[in-house]
Amino acid sequence: MRITFDETKNQLEKVLLKYGCCGEHAQKAAYEIARNSLEGVYTHGINRFARLIRNIGEGIVRPNEKPETIHTFGGIENVDGRLGLGIINAWHCMGRAIELAKEHGIGLIALRNTNHWFRAATYGHQACDAGMAGICFTNTIPNMPTWGAMDSRIGNNPLVFAFPHKGGPHIIADMAMSQFSYGALELARLQNYQMPMAAGFNRNGELTTDPGEVIESRRLLPTGYWKGAALSFVMDIFASCIALGNSTAAIGRLAGDEHGVSQCFIAINYKEIAPGNTPDGILEDAIQNLISSKKDKNTQRIVYSGQKITETRAENLLKGIPVDDKIWEAILKL
Amino acid sequence: MRITFDETKNQLEKVLLKYGCCGEHAQKAAYEIARNSLEGVYTHGINRFARLIRNIGEGIVRPNEKPETIHTFGGIENVDGRLGLGIINAWHCMGRAIELAKEHGIGLIALRNTNHWFRAATYGHQACDAGMAGICFTNTIPNMPTWGAMDSRIGNNPLVFAFPHKGGPHIIADMAMSQFSYGALELARLQNYQMPMAAGFNRNGELTTDPGEVIESRRLLPTGYWKGAALSFVMDIFASCIALGNSTAAIGRLAGDEHGVSQCFIAINYKEIAPGNTPDGILEDAIQNLISSKKDKNTQRIVYSGQKITETRAENLLKGIPVDDKIWEAILKL
Structure with missing residues (x-):
């Protein structure tokens, strides 16, 4: 439909x-x-x-509920989301980061007591549409074991890096710290196919591409194995400790579905770093160089991250x- | 010895x-x-x-050569490294980010025309030792194909997230965007062992754990497959476009060994976001929760990223x- x-x-x-x-x-x-x-x-x-x-x-x-400012110091600000709508809180915070970046060149908002922000890239687009580079990340409920562990104690904590592109779709990396989501695994199990690469561990502690085995073991694979596990934990510490909010550990102890997460939003007013200059040439050259890579025999087209959005839209x-x-x-x- | x-x-x-x-x-x-x-x-x-x-x-x-400040606006600053020693330039820039963060809560330095900074985590430690959270990343010479590509056009662009830990080793994720380095592959080939997981593609475009096959094909695997490829490219755009320096594409066109790279340094004076409060309790709770994960049968000990440094030292x-x-x-x- x-x-x-x-x-x-x-x-x-x-x-x-x-x-x-x-x-x-x-x-x-x-x-x-x-x-x-x-x-x-x-x-x-x-x-x-x-x-x-x-x-x-x-x-x-x-x-x-409306987000409440707790304290501002220069370009950084602490906000309490009061368990409001994740989208409303996150949009408010990236908006504030953009405002602070107008004055200070860079702005950072740490947000506590908020809820699922839906699509992480939304707030990267928001920064780009304001002509700024953006970084944001969130913690989540524990849903993945750290490297070498059996039980889920880290989150898949999505991370966004976003840079504006005047000539086309913004350049936006939006990545969760699990290689695949449970949603993707459940779809594969339902439609009876294997994942294209290891998606987690089976009950014997071996890497497997079988979605059913990973769903059974609950041992989802971090993006890049130990690397994604490490980054997930540090982002959790950043978001929770700067915002003075819940860490993934604390979120896991709350009753019920995921809520009360911590997030971080950074906007960079990069044009002010070199007034009169523009990175447009550097950007277009890098894009052209990337998308004209020699394709693998199975590849139809090489794109940068974020490029396909305009066409799908x-x-x-x-x-x-x-x-x-x-x-x-x-x-x-x- | x-x-x-x-x-x-x-x-x-x-x-x-x-x-x-x-x-x-x-x-x-x-x-x-x-x-x-x-x-x-x-x-x-x-x-x-x-x-x-x-x-x-x-x-x-x-x-x-000494790093030269091109322009400062609030908490952001543009620095020319003049092809000086990478360590000297990078240390200077994280130091400036820390200084700017004292006044603005957060500081960002974009550095162009610099050289290899050796260990990425050095500058994360530097921020942590000054009581601040740090983020930094660099671009590199092209050494890895993007996702779906045959030829190397992206860098392995190391990324650092660092958060201070008073009670012990700082929490520092220091990760390159290739799953394994060529150094690690060469060592494995020399000592005749297979990598523990796929390290790249062989000449037939299939994932392989064989170090020799990857060295031959020059198709190193990005960390987390398409995810590390995406993040590598956006970090390259951040560093080169904010610093108005060389992108990985431009570095690849310079004659000789890697030089003239672009880097980005962020320091966050997070204590000023909530004066009178401390995240120490949140941090210790999160660490304890992580390191007491249930171990896999092959795991001797669960640690957070950065924890082992004190012991090795x-x-x-x-x-x-x-x-x-x-x-x-x-x-x-x-």
Whole structure:
């Protein structure tokens, strides 16, 4: 089934209003969630919406709370998300980082007590659209063992690096610290295929490409093995210790679904570092060099990270957003 | 062979002085290079020293050049490294980031025309020792194909996230964007063992654990496959476009060994974000939670990234730094 962007957005907004969300927050959250699906990030768009509504019902997402500034010092600021909507809080914080970067060249916001921000790249795009480079990351509930461990004590903590590209789609790396998500593994198990590379460990502690074995062992593989495990832990420490919020360890002790996470947002007003100069030439040269790489026989096209968004967006605007029938029917009944 | 730290440092300093390096730079560079080996990072310590001396001889490392500030705006600053010693330039820049963070809460230095900084974690430690969180990254010569490509057009661009830990070794993730280095592959080929997981592609475009096959194909595997490739490219864009320096593409076009790279240094004065509060409790809880993970049958001990440095340092201080006989003899002859 395909649904237009406007129909999607309006339906999500209607449901959010029904569940007690104020008009301003409902409009913004619905827009961003629909946009995630429009741009091809289905797992962090429509497909996650029912869980958000469930979390509102459970009281762990409080849709009308507003982020509260705790303290500002120069270009850094501490914000309490008061368990509000993750999208509203994160958008506010990257917006503040951009404001602080206008004055200080760089701004950093540490956010505590917030909720799932849906698509990490949203806030990278936000910085880029304001003409700034952006870095942001979040911690999560424990969902992955650290390197050499059996039990899940680190999060898959997505990380974003984003740089504006005037001539086309922004350059945005948006990566979770697990090689594959449980969502991807569950889809593979359902459709009965193996992952293209090791996705985790089986019950015997051996690397496996079998999605069912990893789901059974709960031993998801960190991105780059020990490397992703290390980066996940340090990002968790950054976000929780700077924000004075929950670490992944603390989130794991809270009752119920994931909530109360910690995040970090950095905006870099890089144009002010060299007034009168522009990196446009450096950027275009690097892009051209990359995308003209010699292709592997199995590769159709070499792209930079973020490049395909414009095309997916254009196609889904034209044809409608592809939606799983059952997921859409469930949303219509909410 | 084992050599004391002081003997190592003094010998390296003597050689640097002989090759025309001023006393101040020779002392600092020799200290940091010896310290890298002391703390167990042999590949980026003594083992890399002869290459530095060769690069000085080639004129691509200019040991007496000093970093020059191009422009400062609030907490951000643009610095030209003038092809000086990578360690001197990088230390200067993280130092400036720390200074700017004292005033603005956060500081960012973009550095162009610099050289190999040896061990990336050095500058993370520097921030931590000043009581600040640090992020830094560098680009490199092209040494890895991007995802789906045959020819090397991206760098392995090391990334550091560092957070201070009063009660013990700082928490420092220091990761290159290649799963294994060519150094590690060459050692494995020499000693005739397979890598523990895929290290790259063979000539048929298949993933392989055989070090010889990867060295032959020059198709090193990015950390986390497409993820490390994406992050490598965006970090390259950050460093080169903010610093207005060479991208990996441009470095690849320069004649001779790698030189003229671009780097980025961020220091975060996080204590000022919440005066009167401390994240010590959050940090200790997260560390305890991690290191008490249930171990895999093959795991002797779970550690956080950076934790082992103190022990290696103590052992090497006591017993001397382990040095390859041939490498040390070559240094004595320089």
